[in-house]
Amino acid sequence: MKPIGVLTFPGTNCDEDVFKWAGHLGNEPKWISGQDHFEPKDYEALLIPGGFSYGDYLRCGALAARSPAMEDVRRFAQAGGFVLGICNGFQILCESGLLPGALVRNEGGLFRDDFVQLRVTNYFKIFPHLSDDKIVRIPIAHGEGRYTVDPQELKKLQDEGQVWLSYADNPNGSLGDIAGISNENKNVFGLMPHPERAYQPWMDSEDGRFFQWKLSSKNIV
Amino acid sequence: MEAQLKKYRISSAELDLIRAQLGRDPEGVEWALYSALWSEHCSYKSSRRHLKKFAGTLKAGSQGGENAGLIDLGKDEKVIFKMESHNHPSFIEPFHGAATGVGGILRDIFTMGARPIALADFLCFGDQPTDKMKSLYKGVVKGISHYGNCVGVPTTQGITNFHPAYQKNILVNAMAVGLLEKGQPMISSKPLKKKSLIVYVGSKTGRDGVHGAAMASESFGQDLTSKKPNIQIGDPYFEKLLIEACLSVAKENLIECMQDMGAAGLTSSSFEMAAQGQIGFDINLDLVPQREADMEPEEILLSESQERMLLLCDETNLTGVQKHFAKYGLEAVKIGDTDPSRTDVKLMWHGKILTRMEPKHLVDNAPMYDRPYERKANAVQSEKKPAPWPHPALREWIYRQYDQRVGTRTVRTASQSSAFMILPSGRTLGVALGCDPWLTNEDARTGAFDAFMRPFLNLTIKGATPKGLTDCMNFGNPEKPFVMAQFVDSVETFTELGKLLSVPVVSGNVSFYNETEGENIPPTPAVGIIGLAETTSLPFDELKSASKQVYLVKMPLEKLIEQKENLPEITDSLRNWVTENKPASAKLLSRRTWRESLISLCSERSLILEKSWEKQLDFPTDLYSIVFSVKDEASANSLKAWGQKTGFAVELLGTAAPGSQLRVQTQDILAFKDWRSAGRKSLEAWGL
Amino acid sequence: MKFGVRILPKKGFLDPQGRAVEALLKEQHKTLNTVHVGKWIEVQVNEKDAVKAFKAVEQMAMEVLANPMTESFEVEKLES
Numbered sequence: 002m003k004p005i006g007v008l009t010f011p012g013t014n015c016d017e018d019v020f021k022w023a024g025h026l027g028n029e030p031k032w033i034s035g036q037d038h039f040e041p042k043d044y045e046a047l048l049i050p051g052g053f054s055y056g057d058y059l060r061c062g063a064l065a066a067r068s069p070a071m072e073d074v075r076r077f078a079q080a081g082g083f084v085l086g087i088c089n090g091f092q093i094l095c096e097s098g099l100l101p102g103a104l105v106r107n108e109g110g111l112f113r114d115d116f117v118q119l120r121v122t123n124y125f126k127i128f129p130h131l132s133d134d135k136i137v138r139i140p141i142a143h144g145e146g147r148y149t150v151d152p153q154e155l156k157k158l159q160d161e162g163q164v165w166l167s168y169a170d171n172p173n174g175s176l177g178d179i180a181g182i183s184n185e186n187k188n189v190f191g192l193m194p195h196p197e198r199a200y201q202p203w204m205d206s207e208d209g210r211f212f213q214w215k216l217s218s219k220n221i222v
Numbered sequence: 223m224e225a226q227l228k229k230y231r232i233s234s235a236e237l238d239l240i241r242a243q244l245g246r247d248p249e250g251v252e253w254a255l256y257s258a259l260w261s262e263h264c265s266y267k268s269s270r271r272h273l274k275k276f277a278g279t280l281k282a283g284s285q286g287g288e289n290a291g292l293i294d295l296g297k298d299e300k301v302i303f304k305m306e307s308h309n310h311p312s313f314i315e316p317f318h319g320a321a322t323g324v325g326g327i328l329r330d331i332f333t334m335g336a337r338p339i340a341l342a343d344f345l346c347f348g349d350q351p352t353d354k355m356k357s358l359y360k361g362v363v364k365g366i367s368h369y370g371n372c373v374g375v376p377t378t379q380g381i382t383n384f385h386p387a388y389q390k391n392i393l394v395n396a397m398a399v400g401l402l403e404k405g406q407p408m409i410s411s412k413p414l415k416k417k418s419l420i421v422y423v424g425s426k427t428g429r430d431g432v433h434g435a436a437m438a439s440e441s442f443g444q445d446l447t448s449k450k451p452n453i454q455i456g457d458p459y460f461e462k463l464l465i466e467a468c469l470s471v472a473k474e475n476l477i478e479c480m481q482d483m484g485a486a487g488l489t490s491s492s493f494e495m496a497a498q499g500q501i502g503f504d505i506n507l508d509l510v511p512q513r514e515a516d517m518e519p520e521e522i523l524l525s526e527s528q529e530r531m532l533l534l535c536d537e538t539n540l541t542g543v544q545k546h547f548a549k550y551g552l553e554a555v556k557i558g559d560t561d562p563s564r565t566d567v568k569l570m571w572h573g574k575i576l577t578r579m580e581p582k583h584l585v586d587n588a589p590m591y592d593r594p595y596e597r598k599a600n601a602v603q604s605e606k607k608p609a610p611w612p613h614p615a616l617r618e619w620i621y622r623q624y625d626q627r628v629g630t631r632t633v634r635t636a637s638q639s640s641a642f643m644i645l646p647s648g649r650t651l652g653v654a655l656g657c658d659p660w661l662t663n664e665d666a667r668t669g670a671f672d673a674f675m676r677p678f679l680n681l682t683i684k685g686a687t688p689k690g691l692t693d694c695m696n697f698g699n700p701e702k703p704f705v706m707a708q709f710v711d712s713v714e715t716f717t718e719l720g721k722l723l724s725v726p727v728v729s730g731n732v733s734f735y736n737e738t739e740g741e742n743i744p745p746t747p748a749v750g751i752i753g754l755a756e757t758t759s760l761p762f763d764e765l766k767s768a769s770k771q772v773y774l775v776k777m778p779l780e781k782l783i784e785q786k787e788n789l790p791e792i793t794d795s796l797r798n799w800v801t802e803n804k805p806a807s808a809k810l811l812s813r814r815t816w817r818e819s820l821i822s823l824c825s826e827r828s829l830i831l832e833k834s835w836e837k838q839l840d841f842p843t844d845l846y847s848i849v850f851s852v853k854d855e856a857s858a859n860s861l862k863a864w865g866q867k868t869g870f871a872v873e874l875l876g877t878a879a880p881g882s883q884l885r886v887q888t889q890d891i892l893a894f895k896d897w898r899s900a901g902r903k904s905l906e907a908w909g910l
Numbered sequence: 911m912k913f914g915v916r917i918l919p920k921k922g923f924l925d926p927q928g929r930a931v932e933a934l935l936k937e938q939h940k941t942l943n944t945v946h947v948g949k950w951i952e953v954q955v956n957e958k959d960a961v962k963a964f965k966a967v968e969q970m971a972m973e974v975l976a977n978p979m980t981e982s983f984e985v986e987k988l989e990s
Binding site: 011012014015017018021022052053055056057058111112113114115140142144195197198202203204 | 367371372373374457458459460462463550551621622623624625626627628629630633644758759
């Protein structure tokens with residue numbers, strides 16, 4: 002098995018957490034510097050962690066989306082490879098055009114740290130432990146987590162089954178209570194909550210373990 | 223001359239001292255050097271004499287005297303921590319003032335080679351939600367949130383006090399805790415006695431905060447607008463890069479020592495390093511990276527631009543250092559050399575020598591005042607009414623804006639009375655804060671005792687052993703004898719308790735001159751204690767599903783003070799009871815009525831009180847009242863036995879049951895959700 | 911009447927946003943020199959007197975829209 006690439010940009014601060022979580026789940030994580038190019042064929046899957054890449058300056062994820070490694074992430078995704086973006090990673094994927102919509106300022110304008118209940122609204126074989134309608138408890142920590150997209154696109158996402166996670170109790174005003182979406186091809190995923198903060202017995206929830214992915218030949222690049 | 227003294231905030235008595243040192247008046251940039259380094263903020267001239275007493279609390283495995291204090295926890299785990307104030311800048315510009323306060327305290331941690339793993343804040347606001355106070359409250363929290371979250375360090379603990387005496391003078395103290403990685407030696411700020419390069423790293427130098435240190439050492443008058451200094455703007459993104467770069471050169475052993483540029487910027491870091499190392503420093507000020515054009519040497523010396531460090535390295539390591547910093551997009555510029563053959567600091571500007579100054583004049587021999595102190599008999603009558611601790615909703619509004627879990631080390635968050643972070647060994651590090659102005663305002667000694675004991679007990683009842691203390695001594699005008707007495711009383715109380723309970727005072731900060739229009743703040747010696755627990759299975763504050771019988775332990779404050787010498791035994795045996803009996807919950811009650819303090823335990827379980835409690839609910843809780851939920855008869859009996867042995871009352875408070883209400887037998891007294899809604903009113907009053 | 915308020919970091923103050931954007935853009939555009947990031951706010955007021963309206967918007971900028979301690983601002987009258 003090829004290693005799992007964990008991207009890191011200047012300012013990314015959840016990279017160590019995601020690296021540890023990926024390893025704990027039984028994968029072989031490897032660092033990818035966002036400022037350099039990499040060869041997509043060298044990796045099994047790509048993870049884009051949360052944090053404040055480039056300080057969240059200009060717009061969250063805007064500068065990271067325009068850095069060298071993202072060109073290779075795009076090639077990897079276009080070839081059908083599995084990409085998971087968490088929090089800032091989700092924002093970067095939206096800014097890169099690899100996921101539809103955008104994440105903007107929370108309703109109420111405040112950063113929000115909390116545990117939330119998420120409903121799995123679409124089953125994907127790639128996440129075998131997340132069955133339809135399952136409720137999981139995962140922490141959020143963000144100031145710009147409100148998902149927004151134009152109304153026609155929203156309908157399409159819902160109809161095409163691209164919404165995989167919804168908030169049971171919307172903490173930030175996200176359209177359609179959306180906490181996580183996938184692309185049309187269902188190989189690129191983004192979510193605002195942090196599964197890498199909920200997988201050990203002392204972490205107040207172990208539901209982050211359910212986010213372990215299982216790749217099929219479709220996702221191997 | 224008078225105008226000169228006023229501009230540089232040097233007294234005429236101090237001028238005499240300078241004349242005695244130099245044999246002449248200061249010249250050129252020397253005015254700026256004395257102004258900065260002899261300010262209260264940098265020299266601790268009013269407090270140093272007394273702070274030396276803390277050295278008596280140090281013991282093996284603890285270290286003071288550096289940027290931050292160190293405690294060796296064994297198993298190759300060393301913790302570095304410190305608390306610092308940023309009161310004056312936060313009053314003027316709350317967002318940036320609080321943000322740069324966080325930035326500054328973090329630098330004190332990673333300058334020693336430790337990765338910051340937790341932050342905590344200690345805030346004091348006025349209790350009247352005027353427009354000004356509301357904007358201060360919101361701005362300060364936003365600033366801490368902005369900086370802490372972006373830099374990637376969780377703010378897992380905090381205390382917020384509301385008291386009328388802070389209406390014109392708020393307090394913003396920030397504490398940071400760091401961990402030295404296994405095998406990573408502490409980086410000192412003391413140069414080696416050899417030729418080394420002086421290297422400047424981080425942000426370019428601008429005109430931020432020129433004359434800022436002198437400003438922080440002054441009281442506020444009526445006209446606040448005239449105190450429009452250049453406000454320091456911090457950049458947490460840049461600091462994150464700086465953290466990674468500094469830790470990587472420390473790890474690779476490329477540097478000899480490091481000091482952050484904080485108050486009085488380059489001046490304090492260079493002169494303090496030179497003084498410590500007793501080694502000559504040659505600094506070319508024109509080589510300092512500048513953000514603005516046409517900067518004067520004095521401006522460069524006094525600039526308080528954020529996110530800058532000064533380090534020394536061997537010339538063979540410069541390229542290595544530069545490579546590491548370049549990886550993070552940061553500059554590492556050689557600005558000078560050290561010279562072991564002499565001890566003075568030579569400041570140069572385009573080849574011209576501006577001054578040659580012995581650092582001992584500015585640092586070691588800075589004035590150390592023996593300010594007179596005299597206790598004032600307190601006129602305040604203290605009735606036994608509840609201290610108006612605010613509704614927990616105000617505190618929750620704050621910590622919900624702080625990332626609690628970045629770094630995935632957080633075992634207990636700010637929702638609890640003590641935070642706990644997991645260590646590589648699987649043990650947990652506890653952080654608790656203390657200081658209650660409602661007590662310190664009545665009596666400084668008792669207030670200081672409580673400032674130490676409340677966090678000490680908070681850690682103890684969770685099964686953690688307190689290991690070290692940092693303090694931020696916020697006081698009024700030290701030139702007033704009654705204020706000085708409050709300060710001395712606080713230092714002596716911490717020293718006494720630190721020795722008695724084996725909690726070394728390893729670091730701290732003093733903020734004097736918190737006086738506005740002649741009114742001084744109450745003595746506010748803020749305390750941060752770190753403790754060590756052997757497990758991640760720690761009791762929670764609130765009742766849990768495993769809670770059954772609920773017991774109340776009363777440890778009267780007066781009795782604890784009377785029986786000081788027995789404190790080690792009392793607290794050790796209480797801690798042992800906790801680690802052996804593993805109560806599901808343990809809480810040192812807040813200072814409100816019994817009704818209001820007990821309801822906060824009922825978020826997940828109802829507490830059914832014994833009938834006798836009906837009449838007591840509106841009375842204030844006693845200091846100290848501790849509630850444990852006990853899992854079986856044997857535990858209850860051993861707790862009672864502890865009570866018998868130590869002479870403290872242990873009584874059955876009630877039982878836990880499904881639900882979330884406070885009840886007396888079958889009668890509902892208060893539902894947790896209604897208590898939460900009451901919090902809405904407090905939030906609305908503050909415009910939140 | 912319509913006005914635009916241009917807000918930028920005050921001269922001499924650190925502009926963290928500008929610095930970060932500049933660093934990244936410079937790698938991709940060699941002719942780039944500096945970047946400063948601020949805000950542009952458009953305000954419409956129900957006031958027929960142009961002088962009064964301008965003064966009102968200036969006050970809004972001073973008191974709310976900008977932070978006069980760290981930001982500088984300019985008010986511009988716009989075509990409706």
